[in-house]
Structures are given as structure tokens and as C-alpha cells.
Amino acid sequence: MGIFDLFKKKKTPMEELYEKMSNMIFPKGPKDIDAGTAELLSILNHKVSEETAKSVFLKSAFISRIVENFDEDRLRSHLAGYALQHFNQRQLVQFYIYLVAISAAIIINGITPSEVRRDGDEYVW
DSSP: OOGGGGGSOOOOHHHHHHHHHHHHHOTTTHHHHHHHHHHHHHHTTTOSOHHHHHHHHHHHHHHHHHSTTOOHHHHHHHHHTTTGGGOOHHHHHHHHHHHHHHHHHHHHHOOOGGGOEEETTEEEO
């Protein structure tokens, strides 16, 4: 331990959990987050700001991975508190499909969100 380690702020258990989850969901960090943000902007036809899209994407990606039975209804109830007004039914379904695709890609193939791309109405990696 170096002398400067004494002055580092110790992370709270919640901060440590958040960092561990972030690394698990977004192994490539900002590159994965930017890719997810761009996809959500595309789904919403760029009718929200990039900052809003990033916030919605991050929160939704976390929820999609920690909720045991994540489905469209769970996504809808999650978004109802702060962002559902930005989605129509088709966009909500597309966002759900995207969240499931990036989860499957990482769990099954070790593929990160930045490596998942849309091909028509489907996501491929």
C-alpha cells in the first residue's frame, strides 16, 4: 500500500456492487454504453436527448439483468416512473428485444453490447 492509498476514499458496498455490475454488463465500458445509448436513440427516432437516452439505457440494462423474470411488463413498469412517455408500444417492444439480445449475447457468447447490431428487426452478433 502506497502513501497515497491512505487518502483514497474507500468505496461503499453499494459503490463496489455498482462497479462490479457495470463491469459485468458493460465489459468494454464507455464503448458498450455508447452503443446502447445509440441504439435506444435509434429506437426512439432521436426524440430524446443523448443524456436522457443514456440514463434510460443504463437503468434499464441493470434492471434487465437483476430482475429474475424480466419481461415486457416489467420493463413497462420500470419505465413508468420516469420515461414511459417517450415510448410507443412498438418502441417498447423493440427496446425489450434489444435488452434481451444484449443479455443473451454476453451470457451465451461473451459478446458485449458494442458488438451487437441490428439487422432488420433482429439483433445479431
